[in-house]
Amino acid sequence: MTSLTQPFLSVDALHKAFVLHGQGGMTLEVMRDLHLTLSPGECLVLSGPSGIGKSTLLKMLHGSYRVTGGALHLHFEDGELSLGDLPAHAWHTLRRDVIGYVSQFLRVIPRVPAVEVVMEPLLARGVDTADARVRAETLLARLNLPERLWRLPPGTFSGGEQQRVNIARGFIAEHPLLLLDEPTASLDAANREVVIELIQEAKARGAALLGIFHDEEVRDRVADRLLPLTPHMGVALGAAPFAGKEGVS
Numbered sequence: 001m002t003s004l005t006q007p008f009l010s011v012d013a014l015h016k017a018f019v020l021h022g023q024g025g026m027t028l029e030v031m032r033d034l035h036l037t038l039s040p041g042e043c044l045v046l047s048g049p050s051g052i053g054k055s056t057l058l059k060m061l062h063g064s065y066r067v068t069g070g071a072l073h074l075h076f077e078d079g080e081l082s083l084g085d086l087p088a089h090a091w092h093t094l095r096r097d098v099i100g101y102v103s104q105f106l107r108v109i110p111r112v113p114a115v116e117v118v119m120e121p122l123l124a125r126g127v128d129t130a131d132a133r134v135r136a137e138t139l140l141a142r143l144n145l146p147e148r149l150w151r152l153p154p155g156t157f158s159g160g161e162q163q164r165v166n167i168a169r170g171f172i173a174e175h176p177l178l179l180l181d182e183p184t185a186s187l188d189a190a191n192r193e194v195v196i197e198l199i200q201e202a203k204a205r206g207a208a209l210l211g212i213f214h215d216e217e218v219r220d221r222v223a224d225r226l227l228p229l230t231p232h233m234g235v236a237l238g239a240a241p242f243a244g245k246e247g248v249s
């Protein structure tokens, strides 16, 4: 991968509609004319009421939902990449090397121990197994996951324990773009603090972060800007600078 540019991500006139095949092909429009830019080292936080399309935007940026109009671009020093028309194998490479995603819930794989779930993104990049294990254990310890759990599959872990495995897996590979969908939702205060630190460290190393945080304290401490999504998405290009309150323009 080559160097990142300013902005690193741009979203122009984005449109999303779902076709509901179970409802006679009815169309549900959830996003219209969304614009945003995101630079390296910056954390942009999406806000707005439930159902407005925050998670849908992250899923389009991670390739799990199709874009129905407009453009998504990543900008590198030697050119730009349009995410709207990428083949599946390109998404695989992009998710491995460029775009990380931390959702609220861990996708549990039966029989795979927690530490291996966390190591996997590094192994996919060819990092040596011993090195990957040390880095995974360091993160799990930092997130206060008891050592006795590291070698167990996380299927039976509590919600907060699973979420910490998920966070470790999401942050371990230091992706240049990180999508965070309520990563602190079921964490206690001490572990929320660790996640805030991980986000601040990611920003310091130049990662661009786009997140959803319902916890106002976390949001206020990590956000450089807020992007309030409004019905029908008349959202101005590049949201207003963040001044500690939602919707400041």
Ligand SMILES: Nc1ncnc2c1ncn2[C@@H]1O[C@H](COP(=O)(O)OP(=O)(O)OP(=O)(O)O)[C@@H](O)[C@H]1O
Pocket (backbone or CB within 6 Å): 018, 028, 030, 048, 049, 050, 051, 052, 053, 054, 055, 056, 057
């Ligand atoms: N796969 C899908 N098929 C059909 N409709 C969907 C699909 N995914 C999301 N939607 C709809 O899109 C709208 C936006 O959902 P989304 O999850 O993005 O909202 P949100 O802003 O993240 O909400 P919340 O804050 O409650 O998580 C909702 O009306 C939802 O029902």
